Amino acid sequence: MREGRVRYGYFDDETREYVITRPDTPLPWINYLGCEDFFGLISNTGGGYCFYRDARLRRLTRYRYNTTPAEAGGRHLYLRDRDTGQVWAPTWQPTRSNLDQYTCRHGLGYTVVRSEYLGIRANVRYFVPLGATLEIWQLTLTNLSSGVERHLALFSAVEFCLWDAWDDATNLQRNLSIGEVEVVDNVIYHKTEYRERRNHLAYFACSEPLVGFDTQREAFLGPYHGWHEPETVQRGQSRNSMVHGWAPVGSHHIQLDLAPGASRQITFLLGYHENPPADKFDPPGSQTINKRSVQPLIAHYLRSENADAAFLELRAHWDRLLGNCQVSTPDVHTDRMVNIWNAYQCMVTFNLSRSASFFETGVGRGMGFRDSNQDLLGFVHMVPARARARILDLAATQLPDGGAYHQYQPLTKRGNDAVGGGFNDDPQWLILAVAAYLKETGDATILDEPVSYNNLPGSETPLREHLERALRYTLERLGPHGLPLIGHADWNDCLNLNTFSTTPGESFQTTVSRDGRTAESVVIAALFVWAAREMAAIACWQGHHKQAQAYQDQAARMAAAVTAHAWDGAWWMRAYDHFGSKVGSHECEEGRIYIEPQGLCTLAGIGVDDESGRAEQALASARQHLGTPHGLVLQQPAYSRYYLHLGEISSYPPGYKENAGVFCHSNPWMMIAAALLGHGDVAHEDYLRINPSAREEISDVHRCEPYVYAQMIAGRDAPTHGEAKNSWLTGAAAWNYVAITQWILGVRPTFEGLQIAPVIPESWAGFSARRVFRGVTYSIAVERVGKGNACRLWVDGKRVQGTIIPLPPAGETAVEVSVKLGEPQG
Ligand code: GLC
Ligand code: GLC
Numbered sequence: 126m127r128e129g130r131v132r133y134g135y136f137d138d139e140t141r142e143y144v145i146t147r148p149d150t151p152l153p154w155i156n157y158l159g160c161e162d163f164f165g166l167i168s169n170t171g172g173g174y175c176f177y178r179d180a181r182l183r184r185l186t187r188y189r190y191n192t193t194p195a196e197a198g199g200r201h202l203y204l205r206d207r208d209t210g211q212v213w214a215p216t217w218q219p220t221r222s223n224l225d226q227y228t229c230r231h232g233l234g235y236t237v238v239r240s241e242y243l244g245i246r247a248n249v250r251y252f253v254p255l256g257a258t259l260e261i262w263q264l265t266l267t268n269l270s271s272g273v274e275r276h277l278a279l280f281s282a283v284e285f286c287l288w289d290a291w292d293d294a295t296n297l298q299r300n301l302s303i304g305e306v307e308v309v310d311n312v313i314y315h316k317t318e319y320r321e322r323r324n325h326l327a328y329f330a331c332s333e334p335l336v337g338f339d340t341q342r343e344a345f346l347g348p349y350h351g352w353h354e355p356e357t358v359q360r361g362q363s364r365n366s367m368v369h370g371w372a373p374v375g376s377h378h379i380q381l382d383l384a385p386g387a388s389r390q391i392t393f394l395l396g397y398h399e400n401p402p403a404d405k406f407d408p409p410g411s412q413t414i415n416k417r418s419v420q421p422l423i424a425h426y427l428r429s430e431n432a433d434a435a436f437l438e439l440r441a442h443w444d445r446l447l448g449n450c451q452v453s454t455p456d457v458h459t460d461r462m463v464n465i466w467n468a469y470q471c472m473v474t475f476n477l478s479r480s481a482s483f484f485e486t487g488v489g490r491g492m493g494f495r496d497s498n499q500d501l502l503g504f505v506h507m508v509p510a511r512a513r514a515r516i517l518d519l520a521a522t523q524l525p526d527g528g529a530y531h532q533y534q535p536l537t538k539r540g541n542d543a544v545g546g547g548f549n550d551d552p553q554w555l556i557l558a559v560a561a562y563l564k565e566t567g568d569a570t571i572l573d574e575p576v577s578y579n580n581l582p583g584s585e586t587p588l589r590e591h592l593e594r595a596l597r598y599t600l601e602r603l604g605p606h607g608l609p610l611i612g613h614a615d616w617n618d619c620l621n622l623n624t625f626s627t628t629p630g631e632s633f634q635t636t637v638s639r640d641g642r643t644a645e646s647v648v649i650a651a652l653f654v655w656a657a658r659e660m661a662a663i664a665c666w667q668g669h670h671k672q673a674q675a676y677q678d679q680a681a682r683m684a685a686a687v688t689a690h691a692w693d694g695a696w697w698m699r700a701y702d703h704f705g706s707k708v709g710s711h712e713c714e715e716g717r718i719y720i721e722p723q724g725l726c727t728l729a730g731i732g733v734d735d736e737s738g739r740a741e742q743a744l745a746s747a748r749q750h751l752g753t754p755h756g757l758v759l760q761q762p763a764y765s766r767y768y769l770h771l772g773e774i775s776s777y778p779p780g781y782k783e784n785a786g787v788f789c790h791s792n793p794w795m796m797i798a799a800a801l802l803g804h805g806d807v808a809h810e811d812y813l814r815i816n817p818s819a820r821e822e823i824s825d826v827h828r829c830e831p832y833v834y835a836q837m838i839a840g841r842d843a844p845t846h847g848e849a850k851n852s853w854l855t856g857a858a859a860w861n862y863v864a865i866t867q868w869i870l871g872v873r874p875t876f877e878g879l880q881i882a883p884v885i886p887e888s889w890a891g892f893s894a895r896r897v898f899r900g901v902t903y904s905i906a907v908e909r910v911g912k913g914n915a916c917r918l919w920v921d922g923k924r925v926q927g928t929i930i931p932l933p934p935a936g937e938t939a940v941e942v943s944v945k946l947g948e949p950q951g
Contacts, residue, residue, distance in 0.1 A: 266381065467862045529552050
């Protein structure tokens with residue numbers, strides 16, 4: 126393990142920003158711009174790209190994954206001193222000049238990079254206005270040199286791509302001949318393929334009159350030059366190139382003279398626009414873009430007062446969203462993640478699922494069925510209406526037999542098998558998401574909403590029937606022990622018990638696996654029990670008691686099968702394989718204990734309220750065998766070789782990914798389990814081990830951003846133990862949020878009302894919270910009066926029984942709750 130205490134920045138909790146103070150972070154530390162339809166990924170040095178809805182099919186600018194330096198592609202700005210010829214990039218990349226001063230502030234939906242070099246201060250703010258499909262870059266240049274007027278040239282540069290990012294990388298022979306642009310005044314319009322079936326275009330506009338421009342990459346860079354030394358910038362002269370095929374770029378060239386102390390603001394817009402198909406050319410019959418609808422938009426946002434107003438709206442938007450749940454606890458890392466960053470990351474995962482990050486290339490994975498259902502758990506309280514719409518989109522991709530596509534494409538909302546199918550856990554997550562939505566909103570109308578199967582018109586049934594079929598899907602696929610058949614895999618994409626892949630390079634995900642009749646998953650069994658209990662609770666809430674009982678019976682039968690066939694003596698087994706042998710059992714040579722069933726069985730209530738003590742024992746075993754200073758690893762011992770009958774999990778070297786990495790997504794299940802069993806110290810300790818803010822101090826070990834969760838941290842079998850990877854787009858966001866807010870702090874939506882049942886560390890004197898729930902603001906003050914988790918509640922001064930706050934009468938918008946926690950001593 127590498128040692129060290131290097132920081133690359135600090136949290137500014139007041140402004141809700143992370144401030145990066147040196148550009149050479151271990152990896153590009155990124156942020157997301159946009160929260161509706163238009164998104165940008167932006168690194169701390171201005172790298173990244175942007176797209177409209179779908180990172181594969183509507184990508185505006187080119188980005189090169191997996192290259193060196195890690196930042197290849199971005200929002201390039203170059204400054205040139207016209208007197209001395211010196212050139213630098215105010216965001217550091219791509220020139221990597223030795224800036225005198227540099228900070229990058231990543232905020233909620235915006236990023237500001239500020240630097241000083243050779244007496245010039247540059248401040249550039251990037252954001253996407255609400256309701257718009259464009260990025261604004263507001264650059265302010267200030268002359269700090271005393272007594273000297275400065276003569277500068279400014280060059281912008283972006284590289285357009287062809288919008289099907291997959292095609293862009295694979296079909297060069299075509300793409301190299303189709304690039305087209307138009308340049309009118311200060312706007313470069315990218316219109317490749319607009320002549321045929323597209324009616325959308327990209328534009329790159331600048332607020333200032335141009336001295337020159339370029340649209341042809343080679344003309345801008347010069348043959349054999351890289352982005353760090355464009356010839357036009359070095360010479361101080363654009364070529365006014367018009368692209369015909371090859372690689373379209375957009376570069377503006379501006380000159381400005383700055384008196385000592387003077388500042389100038391220059392605005393760039395990088396946007397996406399659609400024209401009505403019948404009206405896409407002007408004049409009709411020509412091949413020229415009709416610019417009548419886009420020009421007013423461009424003019425609007427190029428005015429700095431309009432851009433500033435849009436920025437303030439964005440700030441207010443985030444104040445509102447985050448205002449729905451704010452806490453004040455004795456622990457700064459808890460507060461910071463709950464109040465700002467974890468909630469923010471939940472929004473990003475909700476919007477993008479696993480499609481586009483610096484680790485997900487935006488071409489492979491659309492919206493995951495399992496992933497998006499879980500992401501919703503962390504987001505539903507912020508924008509319930511969007512959660513509702515998402516549930517209906519997801520359910521509409523469900524198959525008539527209750528099964529599910531593993532993903533759908535955001536642009537078309539159609540399910541597809543591009544990343545494989547037959548993951549038998551998928552359908553259960555829909556139930557868990559719907560239950561979360563119902564508890565948060567109380568909106569039972571969603572259950573009667575007509576929703577189609579596989580998007581086929583005419584196939585609609587009420588949503589409740591979809592949930593019913595999801596349960597049935599599992600019940601119709603039980604194996605020899607009465608446990609659910611695993612299919613292609615379950616939550617663990619890499620436990621492929623039916624795949625038996627021997628072909629090098631073959632995808633474990635898309636390879637058709639055997640129609641296994643033997644391999645069973647304890648994880649799906651636990652999910653089923655949990656989902657069936659949620660269905661029972663929904664039915665009960667709706668007054669359908671007979672039906673509730675039927676669901677309870679299904680849950681009880683499955684729980685009995687788990688108890689009979691999946692208890693391994695000191696923990697829950699993971700699965701039965703294709704041969705009927707145990708996986709995740711003390712009988713196994715490797716992979717004897719897995720994290721998932723220990724957490725999920727407890728969440729499902731299996732072994733919790735009986736005398737068996739199994740849940741307690743599973744928790745203790747998991748911590749004993751899987752615990753590390755960097756979190757709980759996924760299983761132990763790590764697989765040291767490839768096991769044909771286990772699949773992808775054993776393809777990873779020990780300590781990485783599912784092969785005994787610390788999967789930050791499954792850790793919170795253990796935190797919730799610990800909280801459920803009343804162990805606040807354990808739950809919070811596990812929470813802090815993977816809390817990104819708490820790991821800021823070891824940034825050179827952790828390496829990923831200290832403000833968001835990564836999918837995994839290398840486990841103790843890995844030579845790089847503690848190193849995080851795959852930040853941002855991970856179910857870790859939603860699950861950690863649920864674990865800390867609902868189970869450790871214990872502020873939990875239920876059908877009947879908001880429940881307050883904290884299981885916090887013994888040392889905490891209490892905490893306070895402000896939670897908006899079904900339109901009512903609850904101000905909650907928890908005071909510890911003794912040991913333990915017993916709770917007494919006063920609501921607006923009156924004592925109430927139990928831990929659920931009764932819903933206030935209509936019209937009441939604010940409720941004060943005071944909670945005494947623990948048994949008073951003596
Ligand atoms: C990734 C996937 C998720 C899966 C997990 C475990 O995070 O996005 O769907 O459950 O890996 O394999
Ligand atoms: C999940 C797993 C990863 C696997 C991938 C396949 O992301 O974490 O290991 O390769 O799914 O889609």
